[in-house]
Amino acid sequence: MAAVLIRPPRDTPTPPPMPSTTASTQPLSVPGVSSTTPISIPNKHMPTVGPNYSNPVTPPASPRSENSEEANGCMSSLLYPADDYPSVNSSPPVRAIDAAGVAASLNFTSRQPLPNINDIFPWAHGLHQDNSIQLAFFFARKRAMRRAPTCYRGVVVVKVGDQTHSRLKGSIAPEEILHPSLTENAFLNIDPKEGFSVRNFHIQVAKFACLSDIIVYGEEDEAGQAEVLKIAKRISAAQLYYRAQFQGSSNREFPIYSTFIIKSPFSMFEKFFPEIVTTDSNGRLTGQVIDFCHWERVEMCTMSKATEFSKNVWLGPTADAGVPSRDDTPRYNLLIEASDQAAMPSVETLGDLHQVMESTETTQVLVFPGSGTMQYAPRYSTAEIDGIIDTCRLIHSLANGSQADEDHDDDGDHPMTTPREPRKILIHCTDGYTETSLLALAYLMYAEGLPAHAAWVTMHTTKGRNFFAYDRDLQFLRHIENRILEAAAETNGYCLNYTALTPPEWIHRLDGSLPSRVLPYMYLGNLQHANNPQMLAALGIKRVLSIGEELSWTDKERHTFNKEKAMVVRDLQDNGCDPLESQFRNCLDFIDEGRRTNEPILVHCRVGVSRSATICIAEVMRALKLSLPRAYCYVRARRLNVIIQPHLRFMYELLKFEETMPFKNRHGSKRELEWHHIAREVATMNRPYTRQN
Template identity: 30%
Template sequence: MLVKDCVSTQLLPLFKDMDPQVGVSLRNFHIQVSKMSNISDLVVYCFNDDHERSVHLSKKEDSWNGKCKCASLARLLHIAQLMYTTDHPELAQPGQRKLYNTFVLDDVKLNALEASNLLSIPLLNPDASSKATGDLCSDYDIEVFNNWDSNYLYREKLEISKMSSATEVLDNVWFGNTTDFECLHIQLNSGKKPTYVDLKSSNFPLHCDPTNTVVILKKDDLAQRPIREVDAKLITFPRAHWKLFVHCIDGARFPTPMELRTVVSSIGYLQQIYLEFPPSGSVEIADLSEEDILCIVNVCKLLCFQCTKEFPGLLYCSDGYTETSLLGLCFIMYSQKIGIDEAIIRLHMQYGRPFFIFKSDYLLLQKLEPMILKFAQLKGDKLTLEDDKGIVKSFLLAPKHVRHKSTLGMSFNSVLHTATGQHIIHLREQQKGRAKDSDSDTDSTSSLSSAGTDLEVAGVCESVAGSIPSRVLPHLYLGSLSHASSLRLLKELGINYVVSVGEHVPWLDDLEYATGMTESGCEIFKICSDQKADGSDCGVEEVMRINNINDDGIGTLTTTINDALDFIDKCYESNGKVLVHCQVGVSRSATVCIAEVMKRMNVSLPRAYLYVRVRRLNVIIQPNLKLMYELFKWEELFMRSKLKKRQFSVSSQSSNGQSNNSTFSTNNSDRSSFSNSVGSVSSTFISSSARDKPRFSLAGYERAISEEADEFDIRHLDLGPEDVISNTPGFIREVDWYILCREIFNLNRAYIKPGK
């Protein structure tokens, strides 16, 4: 029978060994599914028509030649479990109760599975993937989105398009993404009048507005009809009828003078005009001809003077910020007649746009700045393109202006050397060859890291080469030590609180402050007012330093994370802004920010992870495996605290004669009744040592939640009784550990080479 099972399934009764054979990695997310399968009960089922008959006959016959292979697979899995137990005798030690089993579900009741949130995606009709003309989502798309057990790449794309959806930067000039462009044309091509959505007025920039996200959507939110109402929740509809489009895209060349003159002369009678432009990170000053530089100036002039209320323009790229940042900053410099550093601050603070520039872009913009400002100040005809190459030559041949330089201590490579080892910083666009090898990956990396190369210290953004910390929430920034080390940058951004996770900001040594200590050992520095450090005014009021936490797979945030959240909450209540940073801003500080988003937005761990990941823009957050597991356990505390407060609230209502609608209030709920239907698994595959407790029953579940020992100190964690946003209310978590790890790995491997 064993041989027949192997031939039938093309499988062997052994668990695959996924452990790395060489070296040590702190981020082995890809092997967690394998690890969990070795120490889990396994349930085998399928939706083939002959499943029930196959399972029934497998108890009497040695072979089955139908479509269903569940019986054969279950036998092989059970043998694999026995083999694994033999190789790991610790699993069978007395008192540990770690013998795991394989079950076959012989009566697959889809309705019961779906009602109990145990079915990821229900069986759909063949036409579920079809869409009516003008619709953006199908029924299948909605079911995929509602399933938080898979396809995080799809979710990430939706969140990016939502976060960076088009906003008006200056009169009639918008910055946006490809989704904005495509949605407008879907509406135009469907023959329907375009719907222009005017988003609610908000005091916060759209990209960090906690209401402008798909992670807060639950199944019930997407159950409405018509489908157009669902479309509007997942995708932001166009906010204007744009007619001039400038698309920054890989492989594009600079428009020629003839093409630009044709555009200018055609605006009066063409319905739409489309231009392509080279993306950020793709050019350096040495690559540009005089004609290319004039093209940059003329495209800025075209946007500035030719975009009107009747002919608005959209500058866009795939994600809404990466490829457009270079041209977008040139446009702001030209239209506002300001330098590069002021343009960066204004684009972030005043216009509220997400953007990301590579170091090569910042160096290029420094070179272009005097030329752009010179052309911007000319009082020529607004309809005439600039063609004076003499101005360009005069600036290119002018002596270089030498400024005082300061060495911040980092080499030009993609590996950051610290006291705790090497950190490899991954950017989303590195794999696409965004910038040249000599300066792209290494330079863009150094602009993000705490360390810096020889940078001219003059402008407010020069010490970080144009990189600014990521604004995750209106009060919360995530960044690196280099961001925290620049008092000028912190003051420009209005940041008055700092959380240093395992690092020390150098300017603190030059200031007077009062010190304090939390119960978990975090240091608090209250800085005296009206002080300067390195010639810069200090706008920071308080600093929290979390000590003895390195990104080495050993350091822990278990005992300190709640104190950090209390500190952030203090900033929030005082209407301040806080920067959370570590060395690079991808692991330790990202862990704290994910926890803050979970608490502040009332969402589960996978939703908070995706929210923070998208708002870190091109820098990929990578909490190490230990810190991620600590977040996973912290989520249990988060859920237990919510459930306890909810139960107390429900009990109070019951004592007053009010009805109780709690998930756990009655034993005849759909979820409770489901335990009876699942209990009918084939006893042929149940070990005699199987545990006595019901496999899927929720009896005793509430008690188990309340009795489980807390690993975190919850005395000071103030959590309200509101339900956590989740598609599985009443469950201790929305997504299990191994599934979350698998999806994180799938997200990262799109940008990170294997073995990194």
């Protein structure tokens, strides 16, 4: 099972809080989304940690990758040697750099190949000298591997003072790397003293700052500049101290890293080098540098944008509710917001709403209980059952309009009623899929006469909606299935076929979720999904790629599914040691073959968050020509209600993979973001979902 870091042990040094990467004082601007509407991250959860990870077993030596024998050499930098940069302070040494020099150094570093993966790991996992579990797991007999690698040379930008404005690409706060005591001119010793984890994203900034040239800037007034110089001196002293410690414990020569302060005003960056400005001087995100949280929301809105899933009934995010049509007329006549704070509407409320909509063109609003709010059987109330059926009946009546009454007046000349135009309805919630699933499924059952299981699959396939359904919602809908379909048959004038209501066997083997559709031809799921070939067939999935897990199909299931369409990558644990990059080519070729032959594929491991998510990210990078940060957010947004968690080594392998890919609007090998920047963003994104003990 994938091991997921929930929180450091109680006595483990806690890293300082990271300033928000979305420090803008203005609402996020998402294409096609109202700037006044907040967009929250979906109600996701992290898989629980598997058994035996508190006392891991040291794995056998991992096979080296195909290119591991190639000497990557050491990374170069425009900041070394630093002799050409003017001195600001001699002891400890601090030098000055201008805006052009900063931009050039960041650009140069982004084009330097990263060191070989085996030169960075397991050191990057965090090997504290007192952490016996972590040390024993990785290198019990290779003490030299605990030392910092000398082949890496990065550039870290430190912003002193207010973090809500004037932020350069990848900038961090001083407390993220410096010892908290003002009398200690040393870097943080951030390695966890206890516990075991291969997902220590939160320590990467402090670890790699020790292997980087550091550029410091801050407020431009006299007091601000004095503070910048003070912090720069502390950082330079910390660099000297770290180097001395390394030299004292090793016969290897440790690189010389330097500290710089920016002498140019921030306006120079805004005017001449906007591509490295994350937040402008007014505190607004520029969009020039990808912000993970913002980009995940963009991907979420793109994925869940409003679409018509039944005649005149749309499903989508709340943000789409405020987008008018081109002629400035309301796009929807009725907005139904699904919320866990809402009560089931009464028949009186629905009747009043129907009367109002008969006499006005003004957009009306209705609130409806969100998904997951229903009780488990037998606690269903008559009001809940009647409420959901009456709501479906109202939506259907409004969406289909009314015909003229065939009866005539006494003279037989005129119809008694006037035909009413169909009304357009949007069922919405913040993310477009979490809270709306209960009502959307119920209405699809009512409108198309489908049993619950068929509506669920139809929404996922024919309707093309990435869809998550809570198990209690599915139980509720199956419980009232006959009532819904009987009401639908009465409305639409057909006879109900009760024999078609029997749920298929595969529905009972499911835990409430379907695999997540990442691309039209690629799904991401878990081992339970893979071991349910009837469900795969219902979804139209014709291939299975198993990453590190064996399928337990019966002989009949193997024959029916065609075992040649299943590929297994063996001997690959989620342990932070086993490499995956050597399997990228074979896996992506197998996926691409399925795309070309119109055979959708399920990619899975045990939980569907690490090994298989890594392969899916690599495929998105390849197919859509996206950088690692953008592909990561793309997959993360589409892994409904589950947080993807590729561990540190897998993410580093993907960043190395990015170096080989020709991405959109980019010439040559250039990383969009650096390793410490990516790790910091991932740690920030995951913090709201970590379980607090």
